[in-house]
Amino acid sequence: MLRFLYHTPLGRLLLRPLCSRAVSRLCGRYLDSPLSRPLIAPFVRKNGIRLEDFFSDGFRCFNDCFARRIRPELRPVDPSPDALVAPCDGLLSVYPIQKGTVILAKQSVYTINDLLGGDPAASRFEGGACLVFRLCVNHYHRYCYPDGGRLVRSAFIPGELHTVRPIALEEIPVFVRNCREYALLETDHLGTVAQIEVGAMLVGKIHNHPAPERFERGDEKGMFLYGGSTVILLIEPGRIYIPEVAFALSAEESEIPVCMGERIADLADAVERPA
DSSP: OHHHHHHSHHHHHHHHHHTSHHHHHHHHHHHTSGGGGGGHHHHHHHTTOOGGGEEOTTOOSHHHHHTOEEOGGGSOOOOOTTEEEOSSSEEEEEEEOBTTEEEOGGGOEEEHHHHTTTOGGGGGGTTSEEEEEEEOTTSOOEEEOSSSEEEEEEEEEOOBOOOOSHHHHTTSOHHHHBOEEEEEEEESSSSEEEEEEEOOTTOOOEEEOOOOSSBOTTOEEEEEOSSOEEEEEEEOTTSEEOOHHHHHHHHTTOOEEEOTTOEEEEEGGGSOOOO
């Protein structure tokens, strides 16, 4: 179905209303209502979800199930100050930021300035790294802060709601067309970090909690409601060490499964780089 929608003239015509925020809001109202409860059992079965791993008493609607909270012992957060941790469950790809752009698979090109809606802080990430975490419907859909610190500023950027699956990335610059919310974070160990949450088809709602005066690594930042979604981290140059093999895997379109709180990279000053 997605190939038809994104790769044929008729499909692209039908795609336009499906990617609108109005359709997403309509679907969201249904999935937030008790009428959606019959969807829960087949969703759990199809995706092999172990409800005993979650706080799961009394789901009022489908989105209560979709945004269920996991038991904290199942997502321990690496406490080392030398670690960059994953902000969410998902499939990780990493890309260098060169000349203000990120080149993804299929030669899709995104400028950091566009990702951040023209925020002047975009230039801080030149020569750094872009980490893309793609969440599928079976993933845990809450996300956290990757380090302790404070919020500098945040903004919501309205847009469309395309799927974030690779088939759409081949045709459309999804990450700069979709609704998204970004936060500039001044962190304890990583300098300035941009954390971007990208909505996707039938995900009109990115729910971020009000930022406290100070947050700690692993504190819950927010959640997505129904659908596949993406979290993006932009890291300044010289802050973390990512082995070349990780960039090579991403260039070959191989995604790395990760869990929220898991150590995914080391601080640059904490590792001895290979000669």
